[in-house]
Amino acid sequence: MITVSVLTLFSLGFASAGILAIASKVLYVEEDPRIEVVTEALPGANCGGCGFAGCEAYAAAVINDPDMPPNKCCAGGPDVATRVAELTGKAAGDSEPEVAFRRCIKVEGNVAKKFDYFGIQSCAAAKLVQDGPDACKYSCLGFGDCVRACPFDAMWIENDLVHIAPDKCTSCGTCVRTCPNSILELIPRRSRVMVFCSSQDKGKAVKDVCEVGCISCGACIKKCPAQCISMVDERIFIDHKACLAYGPSCEEVCVEKCPRNILRCLNPELMSAAPDTEPARYPEESHVADLNA
Amino acid sequence: MDTFLLFISAIFVNNIVLAQYLGNCPYLGCSKEKSVSIGMGGAVIFVTIMATMFTFLIQKFVLIPFHLAYLQTIVFILVIAALVQFVEMFLKKMVPPLYKALGIFLPLITTNCAVLGVAILVQRKEYDFVTSLLYAVAAGTGFMLALVLLAGIRERFEITRIPRAMRGVPIGLVMAGLMSLAFMAFKGMIA
Numbered sequence: 254m255i256t257v258s259v260l261t262l263f264s265l266g267f268a269s270a271g272i273l274a275i276a277s278k279v280l281y282v283e284e285d286p287r288i289e290v291v292t293e294a295l296p297g298a299n300c301g302g303c304g305f306a307g308c309e310a311y312a313a314a315v316i317n318d319p320d321m322p323p324n325k326c327c328a329g330g331p332d333v334a335t336r337v338a339e340l341t342g343k344a345a346g347d348s349e350p351e352v353a354f355r356r357c358i359k360v361e362g363n364v365a366k367k368f369d370y371f372g373i374q375s376c377a378a379a380k381l382v383q384d385g386p387d388a389c390k391y392s393c394l395g396f397g398d399c400v401r402a403c404p405f406d407a408m409w410i411e412n413d414l415v416h417i418a419p420d421k422c423t424s425c426g427t428c429v430r431t432c433p434n435s436i437l438e439l440i441p442r443r444s445r446v447m448v449f450c451s452s453q454d455k456g457k458a459v460k461d462v463c464e465v466g467c468i469s470c471g472a473c474i475k476k477c478p479a480q481c482i483s484m485v486d487e488r489i490f491i492d493h494k495a496c497l498a499y500g501p502s503c504e505e506v507c508v509e510k511c512p513r514n515i516l517r518c519l520n521p522e523l524m525s526a527a528p529d530t531e532p533a534r535y536p537e538e539s540h541v542a543d544l545n546a
Numbered sequence: 547m548d549t550f551l552l553f554i555s556a557i558f559v560n561n562i563v564l565a566q567y568l569g570n571c572p573y574l575g576c577s578k579e580k581s582v583s584i585g586m587g588g589a590v591i592f593v594t595i596m597a598t599m600f601t602f603l604i605q606k607f608v609l610i611p612f613h614l615a616y617l618q619t620i621v622f623i624l625v626i627a628a629l630v631q632f633v634e635m636f637l638k639k640m641v642p643p644l645y646k647a648l649g650i651f652l653p654l655i656t657t658n659c660a661v662l663g664v665a666i667l668v669q670r671k672e673y674d675f676v677t678s679l680l681y682a683v684a685a686g687t688g689f690m691l692a693l694v695l696l697a698g699i700r701e702r703f704e705i706t707r708i709p710r711a712m713r714g715v716p717i718g719l720v721m722a723g724l725m726s727l728a729f730m731a732f733k734g735m736i737a
Contacts (some may be wrong), residue, residue: 258617261608265621269628276632280639373705 300404302425328423351424356451357393362463380433388462391452399428453487473507556684563692564729569660583697587690589651598682601665
């Protein structure tokens, strides 16, 4: 009895193992081994900043498509770009390190509340109710949709306003795509000047709701010697590339001329700091306050 | 008519998860998003059919002729595990799109008790070959229905205020229990 059952199970197991062994040879799928190597070289956060579904998808694209540049991974930055370029035999090219930036300082502007909001605690939901509870409909809603979306834990909410830790931000752009008010954008880390407002309203409407909002007076546009400030989507837009190319000889005349003090210099040292993995004690660190104003 | 009743019975009255409590692990594990639950449900239907077909043949041509019916459970586990491995390899080579859709779920189903349960149930009920396969389709569909329904409910939890202690698995278990209660209403409609 025992012999028969043991023998049956043994032979069945042996037969299955044999079939699987043969199948693994016959049905072997040849995969480019480089895809795995490149995937391991990538950060593995699957943030989607490169425009692909995940790190593995980007690795496959970089291997299979000769025109795909190796520096698409913004989370990994130049180090990863060099490594991927090495592995794929492509030229690394240079990528300007960027950082996410919040165009709003509603706390300084004393933006009032239109009403108390008790609904679903998310920016996307709050935005649907009368453009959000803030008097300015272009403000940071402060419910932290971006904080939840950030794959790198680089954002936090303080005083209803999102803050960004530049040493953790990898400029993957997930928060930029999440924000329903489009107040977040990616700017080069070396950027010299930034507008801390994203209102699209005209002067009077802005003055009514915010003490520091941009009133679209255009003083900065007129004064900029490099002509790199313009109006895009009814918001002030700074062409950081042109601004950096012109250099510091203008002595930031735009900042001086801004009547609302909403154009401010960004600390150049802080912005060029590469993201590192060290846990930031961010609220205390003084340089963070500069970026977040 | 019999086929119709078989389907109604297996999907609603004797739902494999909600009435027979089989396959609870993927039921809670893969019901957080609707797209995932649909993929998982599809994989379960696929594997259930394959497993029922093979175990039926094993039972008929190996176990019964050699008077080894008492080895049914362990032999079925062996056969299903080997089969799923084989199917995974086969799909990877021959049908890459299907492998992409079902691939990550296949290893999860290797030792799924819903699949094994269907294989054993059809033997216990002494169905013929065709009825067995139809029952496998129906049971798999019932699993998918339960999974997708729960996933739909759990997606709404994302925007609901739930006490901290209840978030995640606890509220999922409560919902699974309530769903099971709801399906009790079908009890007695068909044997």
